[in-house]
Amino acid sequence: MALLNIRNLSVEFATGGGSFRAVDGVDVTVEGGEVLAIVGESGSGKSVSMLAAMGLLPWTATVTADELSFDGRDLRDLSASARRKVIGREISMIFQEPMSSLNPCFTVGFQIREALKQHLKLDSSARKKRALELMEMVGIPAPEKRLTAFPHQLSGGMNQRVMIAMAIACGPKLLIADEPTTALDVTIQAQILDLLTGLQRDTGMGLILITHDMGVVAETAHRVAVQYAGWKVEDQPVETLFDTPHHPYTAALLAALPERATERRLPTIPGVVPGQFDRPRGCLFSPRCAYADDLCRSTVPPLQSPELGRAKCHYPLSVPAKEEVQ
Amino acid sequence: MLRFFISRLSTFFVTFVGVTLISFAFIRVIPGDPIIVMAGERGMSQERYEELSRQYGFDQPVLTQFWDYLTGVLQGDLGQSFVTKKPVWDEFFALFPATLELSLCAIILAIALGIPAGVIAAVNRGKFFDRALMSSALVGYSMPIFWWALLLIIVFSGNLGWTPVSGRMGLLYYFPTPTGFMLIDSLLSGQSGAFVSAVQHLILPTIVLATIPLAVIARQTRSAMLEVLSEDYIRTARAKGLKPWRINGLHALRNAMIPVITVIGLSVGTLLAGAILTETIFSWPGIGKWMVDSIFRRDYPVVQGGLLLVAVVVMIVNLIVDMLYGLINPRIRTRK
Secondary structure (H helix, E strand, C coil): CCCEEEEEEEEEEEECCEEEEEEEEEEEEECCCCEEEEECCCCCCHHHHHHHHHCCCCCCEEEECCEEEECCEECCCCCHHHHHHHECCCEEEECCCHHHHCCCCCCHHHHHHHHHHHHCCCCHHHHHHHHHHHHHHCCCCCHHHHHCCCHHHCCHHHHHHHHHHHHCCCCCCEEEEECCCCCCCHHHHHHHHHHHHHHHHHHCCEEEEEECCHHHHHHHCCEEEEEECCEEEEEEEHHHHHHCCCCHHHHHHHHCCHHHCCCCCCCCCCCCCCCCCCCCCCCCCHHHCCCCCHHHHHCCCCECCHHHCCCECCCCCCCCCCHHHC | CHHHHHHHHHHHHHHHHHHHHHHHHHHHHCCCCHHHHHHHHHCCCHHHHHHHHHHHCCCCCHHHHHHHHHHHHHCCCCCECCCCCCEHHHHHHHHHHHHHHHHHHHHHHHHHHHHHHHHHHHHCCCCHHHHHHHHHHHHHHHCCHHHHHHHHHHHHHHHCCCCCCCCCCCCCCCCCCCCCCHHHHHHHHCCCCHHHHHHHHHHHHHHHHHHHHHHHHHHHHHHHHHHHHCCHHHHHHHHCCCCHHHHHHHHHHHHHHHHHHHHHHHHHHHHHHHHHHHHHHCCCCCHHHHHHHHHHCCCHHHHHHHHHHHHHHHHHHHHHHHHHHHHHCHHHHCCC
16 A cells, blocks of 8 residues: 555635636555655645645645545544644655755754654653754764754755644654755755655655655655656656656656756747636647647547556657757 | 944934934024923012022023033033922932833733734744734724723723722822832832732723834734745744644744834833823823923923933833844844
């Protein structure tokens, strides 16, 4: 049985201009010990679908799903207090902006110990010891000294390490990392990714990595889900995805990788992700797709078979990626 | 921290001289001659008038008068009241405890009700409690204080007879007042019922004086909380599975307290200004009433000295507020 199982998840936000569907019919499954990468442009609903699973969306959001279960428990029916026993202990999450994700008024030691106090029956000295261990585990130099530091006294990379220490404090079965390296320097990015994948291997937890960096995906993930404008458009193991993308959007994303560029100018995907007021009728990608025809523009595409990467497309690409997707 | 303290102290000194100048100048701008007021309806001869003028130094140029006053103040001499002939300093300290007691009770009431109300309103944004609280805060803030006081007196003292109309203590009780705080002195006196009487006398003035600060603190707490609640670290706290009271009451409130502390510091000034009205209405023998009486009597030294001492109190409170910022927010503590 899958660790996290989400079927047909939709999230709608009540906005001033009516309701906006940020996530539309997304399925997510993660097995224990698996690394799933969710990729897509900004505004494709990657973070929102994970925040929905965590129950962290603001009150303006309405979440519906046919199934939303974690480790055999239905997250939809959980009371707020029962959910708090799962959140932060069995599923934990780290965020994009380490500098603003830690509370400026408390020392990092306090914030790590707080997570331990909430979920584990440890006394004060055991919590201190465990916090120190965690700081060592995430590779923070001089951890004793750093425990009494405030977030503003540490660098972004250090703060992200603290966030990771806090997230793994109670030994979660699943860690969701929401663009954990986007706000960091390139050299630090690699360190943080190594840390995350190392921890994942050592503890055997599941890891969901939300990113828009295909390079990160290639290095770390076992399986990749591609999201576009609230839809999941493709889901494949990482080995086959890079060679045979089945959805034109995935193919275009891969073609835009600098490593794959053959000409002087990088290929780009024309246009932008549709917003609240310019959602096309049929396929949401049709205005930007090189292969779109009248069917694409009028009818929502079906899901293809797992062999074709569950591509949400009328005309999935079954041949290896072509450079002329552009 | 020491350097911070010294830099604060230097601005303190500049403000001090400024307040001295303003209080000195303003009372002289008001029409009315203190010597003629002193003489009363009988009037006085020209010779006697000139003699008194010389005695009080009014025959000197205003700048010389100010210099004499300033040097006196810096040596701790605030002068004598024209009316009672007692040193201003002694009168102030005899009356200040009454004002302090009232102001402290009012600010404690305002904080004790305002902060929780603001937090609850922010957490339940847009719901009934939030709307009800914010509308009543608006009413409380814009209501004329004297009218509100009279309303309360009519209902609770007049119609219901629950509280006394004015003063600090029932006429049945008499005891020495070593601290000047009626709540403490009545307990020390050991007379049964004295403490209850002191509390009864305090209730209405406290409510009246606390109304505006309460409204301001509640509104400020709410808006600061709303801002903080959308911060990333609140999402982190929720992702840790913390209980709502811990998220709202510790993680959010601690950050929201900075602007609230500012407002509390500022309301101390408002409070002392409000005390003038409140004390007059409730015949509360504090410095507010003392200042009003002195202005009517053109008692220059009392008005100058009283204003100066009140300003010093406000400045000390602001200094304490600045120190509190550092305690609450580590980013301010370690700056520089």
